[in-house]
Amino acid sequence: MTRILQITDTHIVAPPNKVSKVLDTYSLFQQAVNKINKDLVKLGKIDAIIVTGDISDRGDEESYKAFQELITQLHIPYFVIPGNHDRREAMRTCFTSLQSTNLSEEINWIHAFPDLDVIGLDTVIPNSGAGRLSETALTFLADSLQQSKDRPALIALHHPPFESGIQFMDAIGLDGANAFSEILAQSERDIRVICGHLHNSIVCSVGGKTVLSSPSTASSFVTDHRDNAPVGFTQQAGGYMLHEWNNGFRSSYLTLAESGPLYPF
Template sequence: MTRIIQLTDTHIVPPPKKVSEVLDTYSLFEQAIEKIKQDLPKLGQIDGIVVTGDISDHGDVASYEGFKQVIERLAIPYHVIPGNHDLRSSMHQCFGEMIDVNQSEEINWVAHFHDIDLVGLDTVIPGSGGGRLSPSTLQFLASSLDKSSDRPALIAMHHPPFESGIQFMDAIGLEGVNELHEILTNTQRDVRIICGHLHNSIVCSVGGKTVMSSPATASSFVTDHRQDAPVGFTQNTGGYMLHEWNNGFRSTYLSLAESGQLFPF
């Protein structure tokens, strides 16, 4: 069995700064890590953590160093991929020992666990809120999947390869989904795709594979499919995901809110 925690969209800014003059994302991340520490005894052995982008709000080195100080309180190996708020150059500087495996600017990597491969994909278009699976990233994915026919693969990216119905987020969606669909359709491996970006939990399918977005630690986006839906975030408590392989995938949403009283049946 392999168990991997997914965190996303921490949007760290160094204290005392706040995102949009409202969100103290550093403190929110500290609170999230403390909640996860409380949850760990109930979850079983955790093999790793993957953080699916927008680690920083501005891509500055100070925010990544702050992120590292907090997440390392869990003492669990972790892996990172960039989101549209991140800067590759700063990430290479701060996480170079874990991400600079293919000697390219794009941050694509594979981490091998006992019975599963975790594949991290870079969907960043520098200077843009939208994302793209570049030809080199698509080739990296196809090559990585071709190296085995029987090991399951958990594919992590920032931008979702589906329309969410949240209009202002779909406007900064992902290019290259048709090519991704073809790769997923052709692979014989058992695959699950996970992503962030939406500050919301949504489950879809692409290329016959299940794909899901994780809630964020920094803020939440409202499910509002109206064309004139207001643009913005709420301070509703977010969450994280636990992805497990045990002769099949199981993905569980966990809230960062404190648990209420437990009543016996």
């Protein structure tokens, strides 16, 4: 069994800065780490953490170092992919696992666990909120899925390969989603896809595979499909995800809100 936590959209800024002059994302992530550490007593052994982008809000080295100070408190190996707020060059400088290639190159990787492959894809368009799966990323994905065809694969990317119905987010969606869907449909492997970006938990089917977006640790976006829906975020407590492989995928949503008393039946 392989068990992986997904954390996304931490949007860290180093203290005393705040995102949009409202969100103290450093303190919010510290609270999230504290809650996750409490939850680990109930969850059991975790093999790794996947952080699906927008680690930093500004893409500066100071914020990545602040993020590292906090995530290391979980004492679990972690892997990162960039989101639209991140900067590849600063990430490669700060995260030693990313320093094997040139600073400006896409951050696409594959990591093999005993019974599962995890594939990380870079969807960043520099200086844009929107995302794109380039020919490089799509080729990397197709080639990775051709390996070890009898093994399941967990694919992680930042931008969702589907429309969410949240219109201001769909406006900065993912170019290349159709090609991505075709690659998934052609693969015989058991695949689950995870993403961030939406600050919301949504489940879809793409290319015949299940795709899930995780909520953020920093803020929440309201599910509002109206044409005139207001643009913005709420400070409602977000969450994170647990993805498990045990002769099949199972994904669980875990809230960062503190639970109330437990009542017996």
